[in-house]
Amino acid sequence: MTVLLKREVARRVFAKELMSSTYTLRDESEKSPLYVLTPLGLKCSRVFIIGVLTDMEERGEDGNIYRIRVADHTGAFIGYIGKYQPEAYEAIEEIDLLTPVAITAKVRVFEGETRKFVTLRPEMISVADPESKDYWVIETAVQTLKRIEEMKKGESDTARLAMEIYNTDLEEYRRAVREAVEKVMESYEFYFEERMLEEEEEEFEIEEDEELSFEEEEIDLTELLKD
């Protein structure tokens, strides 16, 4: 009986967290994939990301490898797509720069001279709509905050190991999550204001929302003052 074949889950991780990872580990089992341990204690070997394709250059002797950069609200992922990933290879050739893209990728670790670097090996890449991109940010924010909480508790082995290795500044990550979410909020408030001009009769709602955005500005100011 084959019940629930094991497939590695595609984790939701911001670039900042994934690209800061330098530690790898395997399970005890023989077939274990190589996992990257992130500073927030996530063990991952596959990710699903949505970001903007900001760079793409041909590498390799015959230019048969694409090196891509995909930016999210916290940083950028680096990926390599070769001909041995035919699906992603064919797809990337039809995607323009500065397009939001969705990528499922295996996580690879490249050993540099001084430290290890995380790179992605995309299995699939496609054009993403802006709504999905925003949803990804929120989804990833929720999952990242959960990890931060786990780190605070320090109950799980991976959380403890991550703290030992990276001495993670949890506040720094919480701020990064907050900033990423705020970027999404901004774009929606902008959109909402535009629509408000068209629908002037809904006065009550207008008032409510003005108050909301005012409150947020206040929070921003105090944060600035603290720094």
Next chain:
Amino acid sequence: MDRVIKLADQLFEDYKDYGVDRKEIVEKLRKLLVEFGVTENEAVRTIRNYIIREYGAPATIRRERITKIEEIKEPNKWVTVKVKVIQLWESSSPSVSQVGLIGDETGYIRFLVWTKAKKKPVEEGKCYIFRNVVVDDYGGILRLNVTKISEIEEIDEDIKVKSPEDIREEVEVVGALVAIQQNSGLIQRCSIEGCNRVIKMGKCPEHGKTKPKDDLRIKGVLDDGYRTYEVIINEEGVENLTGINLEKAKKIAEETLDRNAVLVELKKMLLGKYLRVVGTATPRYLIAKHAEFFRPDIRKELEKIKAILEEIQ
């Protein structure tokens, strides 16, 4: 004689904490059952009364409360279950010594044994009582945790488990379609009545070369960042998502002289997209009854995340 031993063991098990002598129980039972020929019920009753009187045991002994798996519905409860080990999987962490699926006649549940619990490994197909195990919620899936204070006892009893086909659960999943498998798109099925298997390399795995009939489907992986679902979307679902039905799919194949062109087209439209799927979850597949592109209410989602952010500040 077997009958005597068996009953004596049961009684001894119930009252062993009160200092009863097993040999004494066996002898008294034999006398009652073999020599005097009283009924089993009467013999057991007599001995129970004797033990209560002589050893000061309580009149009603604490019987173990076995929870049925279908009754397990929320995390953080401590339960005792009587189960068969259906399947063991590879543990994904050194801190977990065993992980797998256990079941009883009412359902299945995942379980894991923490390495620190230092338990003797359980085996597939064998039956056990898992005492004092705690339920936790792992990304929406309930699991039984065997910890240091839990007990696992092998039992000589064959528990009938529900067959996988009977384990069906209505679920709604929102996730990214992270992969579409090769045997998707315009596929061929065996036309022999009652077979319907997918034809691979021109052959039905059961009937060899048969007359094929066309079908349209997607077999893919839906992933919400916590777990994966192997999802199957039938023709109706595919049409709802992409506007391509069987007829159109055949047309695409004819025009391009390539059946695979349908799959290429579907991949272009669906890979990397968030889908909302309502369907039936079996232990292996999520069979979609309804599939659509997920249209998130970003405002609502933002409200939620804002609340979380404020809470942990």
